[in-house]
Amino acid sequence: MKPNSVWYVILSVTPILCLVFSLMYLKLSAWKATLTALILSVFIALTAFHMPVAYLLQASAEGFMLALFPILWVIISALFVYNTTVENGSMLKIKNMLSGISPDRRIQALILAFGFGGFLEAVAGFGTAVAIPASILVAMGFEPLLAAVVCLVANTVPVAFGVLGIPIMTLSQVTSLSLENLSFYTSLQLIPLILLLPSLIVLLVTGSLKNMRGMIGVSLSAGAAFAIFQTWITLLIGPELAAVCGSLAALAVIIIWTKLFPVKHVWLFPNEVKNDEYGASTVKGLRAAKAWAPYILILLLVIVTNFIPLFDFLHHFPFEVKKQFYFGPGGKPMNFQLATGAGTLLFLSGIIGGLIQGDSLRKLFSVFLRTVKQTNKTIITVFSIVIVAKIMGYSGMVSIVAASVAALSGKFYPLIAPFIGALGTFITGSDTSSNVLFGGLQKQTALQLNMNPDWIVSSNASGATAGKMVSPQSISIASASVGLDGKEGKILSRTMKYCFFYTLFLGLIIFLVQQIMF
Numbered sequence: 001m002k003p004n005s006v007w008y009v010i011l012s013v014t015p016i017l018c019l020v021f022s023l024m025y026l027k028l029s030a031w032k033a034t035l036t037a038l039i040l041s042v043f044i045a046l047t048a049f050h051m052p053v054a055y056l057l058q059a060s061a062e063g064f065m066l067a068l069f070p071i072l073w074v075i076i077s078a079l080f081v082y083n084t085t086v087e088n089g090s091m092l093k094i095k096n097m098l099s100g101i102s103p104d105r106r107i108q109a110l111i112l113a114f115g116f117g118g119f120l121e122a123v124a125g126f127g128t129a130v131a132i133p134a135s136i137l138v139a140m141g142f143e144p145l146l147a148a149v150v151c152l153v154a155n156t157v158p159v160a161f162g163v164l165g166i167p168i169m170t171l172s173q174v175t176s177l178s179l180e181n182l183s184f185y186t187s188l189q190l191i192p193l194i195l196l197l198p199s200l201i202v203l204l205v206t207g208s209l210k211n212m213r214g215m216i217g218v219s220l221s222a223g224a225a226f227a228i229f230q231t232w233i234t235l236l237i238g239p240e241l242a243a244v245c246g247s248l249a250a251l252a253v254i255i256i257w258t259k260l261f262p263v264k265h266v267w268l269f270p271n272e273v274k275n276d277e278y279g280a281s282t283v284k285g286l287r288a289a290k291a292w293a294p295y296i297l298i299l300l301l302v303i304v305t306n307f308i309p310l311f312d313f314l315h316h317f318p319f320e321v322k323k324q325f326y327f328g329p330g331g332k333p334m335n336f337q338l339a340t341g342a343g344t345l346l347f348l349s350g351i352i353g354g355l356i357q358g359d360s361l362r363k364l365f366s367v368f369l370r371t372v373k374q375t376n377k378t379i380i381t382v383f384s385i386v387i388v389a390k391i392m393g394y395s396g397m398v399s400i401v402a403a404s405v406a407a408l409s410g411k412f413y414p415l416i417a418p419f420i421g422a423l424g425t426f427i428t429g430s431d432t433s434s435n436v437l438f439g440g441l442q443k444q445t446a447l448q449l450n451m452n453p454d455w456i457v458s459s460n461a462s463g464a465t466a467g468k469m470v471s472p473q474s475i476s477i478a479s480a481s482v483g484l485d486g487k488e489g490k491i492l493s494r495t496m497k498y499c500f501f502y503t504l505f506l507g508l509i510i511f512l513v514q515q516i517m518f
Contacts, residue, residue: 294353418463425467
């Protein structure tokens with residue numbers, strides 16, 4: 001039987017189909033579905049592809065280490081920072097500061113869903129970018145379904161760079177492509193969508209184009225600020241602070257614009273009476289700085305460890321080590337940034353920021369242990385999905401699927417490349433996991449079709465942002481945060497159409513640029 005036979009193609013794609021079937025039809029939880037896919041991929045690799053047991057174990061070890069560091073270390077550390085601010089009341093102060101800027105419902109949605117939500121995605125992730133803004137919007141008077149949909153749609157473009165750039169850095173590791181190229185191309189692909197997203201949020205809130213009056217300027221300015229700063233920081237520093245600075249720039253522009261050019265006709269929901277007592281938060285000065293302390297420290301630590309020559313030693317042994325786990329064809333050493341990795345900087349920011357906010361080391365240790373316990377199922381999911389990707393890649397399954405996809409799609413592959421990324425996020429709930437699952441496939445297909453692999457692989461990261469708004473994980477978080485448990489289907493039906501057109505628009509951009517530039 002030839003390796004390119006239909007039977008081998010079916011076997012190669014079976015672990016992915018199993019994952020989709022388990023999640024969508026059997027309704028298994030993510031950790032059970034990914035564990036099932038892992039068992040199946042091991043069986044297929046050993047029996048049909050005759051992968052040596054030694055190589056299988058080595059591939060699994062490499063996947064285990066990639067899942068542990070940096071992916072899980074970032075997830076746990078980011079959530080630890082967030083949990084610390086919730087525990088000591090700082091997150092409540094941040095909420096109060098942001099919710100008291102304007103009575104206009106359109107401005108409130110931009111501030112909380114686009115600006116603050118983007119920032120939370122860039123420094124915390126794990127559903128906080130949907131749960132926190134959505135719950136605040138409901139508390140401020142937004143209808144729960146609307147709040148959920150607005151925050152899900154807004155939580156797209158910041159997802160590409162995620163928590164301190166970890167999705168892009170992981171994509172670079174699994175594909176062995178240039179981190180600089182992948183970061184820059186991803187930011188370029190997202191620029192048109194970033195520019196349009198604030199206006200779409202306003203339309204979602206108001207339901208009418210005529211209610212865009214007075215909002216065109218602030219919407220376009222917020223989108224432009226996000227796009228410019230994200231792209232600029234990507235070129236200047238790298239992916240770590242791209243979404244952080246982009247979202248903060250957008251948030252600053254919205255707030256400054258609102259103060260300099262107040263909305264002349266305040267837009268409220270139908271039958272809503274304007275509250276004349278609406279005013280700014282009283283949280284200011286030192287109290288405000290302390291509330292934001294962990295997040296300010298994240299920015300400072302990333303800049304200090306990357307741009308101050310005094311700390312260059314942190315980028316060398318023993319603070320940065322290389323270790324090879326897989327010694328079969330295509331194997332190479334992995335690089336571990338122990339001191340300057342995103343997870344370590346987040347963890348240090350949580351500890352130092354917590355101490356500044358008045359927490360004791362004992363309390364911080366307790367919060368950290370609770371955070372680890374909170375993510376136990378996520379830990380299983382991440383380990384399983386990363387090991388599946390490594391086994392599929394090294395056994396040859398990815399190459400076979402790539403050859404088949406290339407043969408079927410031909411020159412139109414760039415149109416469907418972002419849909420594959422979106423599918424990955426829909427399945428796993430994570431841009432990072434989507435990149436792990438399909439990054440190798442995108443690279444192999446691009447090479448088969450003689451297309452620019454950096455451009456096509458980047459489309460997986462940008463396309464994965466669309467899948468975030470329809471991911472069962474994201475929707476369940478949104479429904480729980482606004483009190484719509486059991487209404488997940490209703491939320492999905494609202495976001496699905498936006499997901500489709502978002503991804504199609506992105507596919508057209510990627511296709512046209514591939515044809516013209518490469």
